[in-house]
Amino acid sequence: MLSFSQFPVSLFFFLSILTASLAANCHVNDQSGLLAFKSGITSDPSGILASWKAGTDCCTWSGVSCGSDNRVTSLSLSGQPEKNQILSGTISSSLSKLKKLNSIYLTNLKNLAGTPDFLLALPEIQIVYIENNKFSGHVPASIGNLTQLYALSFLGNRLTGRIPSSIGQLTQLSQLKLGDNMLIGTIPNTFSKLKSLSYLSLEKNQLSGSIPNLFSSLRELRILTLSYNKFTGNIPTSIAALAPQLRFLELGHNYLTGKIPDFLGKFRALDTLDLSSNRFSGTVPKSFANLTKIFNLDLSHNLLVDPFPKLFVKGIESLDLSYNNFHLGTIPSWVTTSPIIYSLKLAKCGIKIKLDDWKPKTTYFYDYIDLSDNEISGSPIVLLNKTDFLVGFYASGNKLKFDLEKLRIVETLKDLDLSRNMVYGKVPKAISGLQKLNLSSNHLCGQLPPTKFGANSFAGNDCLCGSPLPPCKP
Numbered sequence: 001m002l003s004f005s006q007f008p009v010s011l012f013f014f015l016s017i018l019t020a021s022l023a024a025n026c027h028v029n030d031q032s033g034l035l036a037f038k039s040g041i042t043s044d045p046s047g048i049l050a051s052w053k054a055g056t057d058c059c060t061w062s063g064v065s066c067g068s069d070n071r072v073t074s075l076s077l078s079g080q081p082e083k084n085q086i087l088s089g090t091i092s093s094s095l096s097k098l099k100k101l102n103s104i105y106l107t108n109l110k111n112l113a114g115t116p117d118f119l120l121a122l123p124e125i126q127i128v129y130i131e132n133n134k135f136s137g138h139v140p141a142s143i144g145n146l147t148q149l150y151a152l153s154f155l156g157n158r159l160t161g162r163i164p165s166s167i168g169q170l171t172q173l174s175q176l177k178l179g180d181n182m183l184i185g186t187i188p189n190t191f192s193k194l195k196s197l198s199y200l201s202l203e204k205n206q207l208s209g210s211i212p213n214l215f216s217s218l219r220e221l222r223i224l225t226l227s228y229n230k231f232t233g234n235i236p237t238s239i240a241a242l243a244p245q246l247r248f249l250e251l252g253h254n255y256l257t258g259k260i261p262d263f264l265g266k267f268r269a270l271d272t273l274d275l276s277s278n279r280f281s282g283t284v285p286k287s288f289a290n291l292t293k294i295f296n297l298d299l300s301h302n303l304l305v306d307p308f309p310k311l312f313v314k315g316i317e318s319l320d321l322s323y324n325n326f327h328l329g330t331i332p333s334w335v336t337t338s339p340i341i342y343s344l345k346l347a348k349c350g351i352k353i354k355l356d357d358w359k360p361k362t363t364y365f366y367d368y369i370d371l372s373d374n375e376i377s378g379s380p381i382v383l384l385n386k387t388d389f390l391v392g393f394y395a396s397g398n399k400l401k402f403d404l405e406k407l408r409i410v411e412t413l414k415d416l417d418l419s420r421n422m423v424y425g426k427v428p429k430a431i432s433g434l435q436k437l438n439l440s441s442n443h444l445c446g447q448l449p450p451t452k453f454g455a456n457s458f459a460g461n462d463c464l465c466g467s468p469l470p471p472c473k474p
């Protein structure tokens with residue numbers, strides 16, 4: 001029997017449990033919308049949705065957050081495919097019952113299919129990251145109605161069709177990422193109204209036409225990635241307006257033509273410039289000397305000619321000038337002195353040095369060195385003896401002359417191409433740790449060590465023998 005003093009405490013305790021459970025129960029529409037989402041999931045091997053159970057408060061479910069009125073405001077599910085943390089199935093249109101949803105993150109779930117149409121029924125939505133799933137269909141033509149949108153990303157899906165011009169109505173947008181889909185058509189001119197945009201990603205689509213000349217009003221833009229499309233024409237002059245703040249400009253793998261504009265040298269904040277695999281011609285502007293903050297520069301696979309300007313970079317991290325019409329003669333001094341370089345690609349750059357004479361200031365960070373198709377003589381023995389983390393060394397089509405048995409093959413090395421040189425000696429056992437090897441067209445001799453590589457890797461040498469080549473003569 002309850003004593004008088006215990007009673008009020010117990011009652012208070014009972015009432016507080018009652019009110020807490022009532023208050024914490026999420027709205028019935030939100031609950032049914034989420035359960036319908038779950039029922040569209042056919043496989044959830046790691047139990048991402050294990051806590052989503054009917055009869056429990058959906059505000060406590062993993063990935064679900066509620067606002068003060070117990071309406072669901074945010075849904076955030078993120079997979080890790082390498083740990084089999086994925087979801088398979090189709091997103092339910094019932095998610096549009098979550099009327100107060102302001103942010104939705106469905107990232108790296110890999111096999112989640114569906115279309116973006118359910119978003120149209122969520123007028124308060126501000127943040128959409130539906131990345132690296134299997135979403136298909138079109139970007140809805142009426143997406144421009146969702147004027148609260150601040151970030152919109154469908155990166156890494158299978159969207160088709162054109163980019164709707166109504167996106168221009170989303171004037172709050174700071175991030176727009178449609179990269180790595182199957183979109184066609186041109187960039188709508190209405191993009192000129194996206195004055196708050198700081199991140200625009202359209203890479204890896206099938207977009208075509210010229211890059212529209214609409215950048216003069218996009219003063220906040222810091223990242224612009226248009227690589228791997230079918231854009232034609234010149235770099236538009238209005239890009240010059242982005243000079244004070246643009247940090248990433250990626251236009252590689254398109255069909256762009258004309259000269260590299262002088263104004264790019266004014267981009268003092270530029271960190272990464274990728275113009276590779278286009279049809280840019282003429283010289284690289286002298287103004288590039290002022291790109292002192294550039295870390296990643298890729299001008300490879302164009303039609304650029306000499307003279308290459310001297311750059312005053314503080315430290316380049318990765319450089320690719322391969323396959324143009326350069327005759328650099330030597331490896332530029334601003335490369336040799338860089339304290340942080342990890343990737344150097346200067347294939348077919350008209351380099352005529354003795355490799356032993358090249359004394360880079362630091363070799364510590366090197367992952368990749370590609371000096372293929374030059375006129376480089378001497379030996380890489382000293383260089384490779386100083387690189388502890390090298391993953392790829394490519395020097396085919398040069399005049400290298402050294403004893404292969406003296407070459408240190410570091411454990412990290414996966415890819416070695418020394419084809420078409422004058423390398424002599426025997427093939428060392430250490431090649432067994434490599435994933436790719438090409439020693440063809442050299443002067444190697446003697447019995448091959450046990451190897452997984454085919455005869456192609458060893459063809460055209462003086463007297464190599466043993467499997468996969470014909471047996472050695474006794």
Ligand SMILES: *[C@@H]1O[C@H](CO)[C@@H](O)[C@H](O)[C@H]1NC(C)=O
Nearest residue numbers: 123141142143144145146166
């Ligand atoms: C949404 O967009 C469509 C087509 O662009 C338009 O007809 C409709 O009136 C818009 N709805 C609202 C609520 O603004």
Ligand SMILES: *[C@@H]1O[C@H](CO)[C@@H](O)[C@H](O)[C@H]1NC(C)=O
Nearest residue numbers: 265266285286287288289290
């Ligand atoms: C580098 O910038 C300075 C200052 O804007 C300018 O005077 C100079 O001409 C530029 N250098 C080159 C090579 O364009």
Ligand SMILES: *[C@@H]1O[C@H](CO)[C@@H](O)[C@H](O)[C@H]1NC(C)=O
Nearest residue numbers: 381382383384385386406408
């Ligand atoms: C390779 O490096 C080791 C250790 O630094 C050194 O003792 C050796 O002389 C070097 N060999 C060549 C060929 O540079």
Ligand SMILES: *[C@@H]1O[C@H](CO)[C@@H](O)[C@H](O)[C@H]1NC(C)=O
Nearest residue numbers: 396419420437438440456457
């Ligand atoms: C090796 O290189 C030669 C010439 O550089 C090339 O023709 C051949 O296809 C390459 N073989 C392999 C196995 O990569």
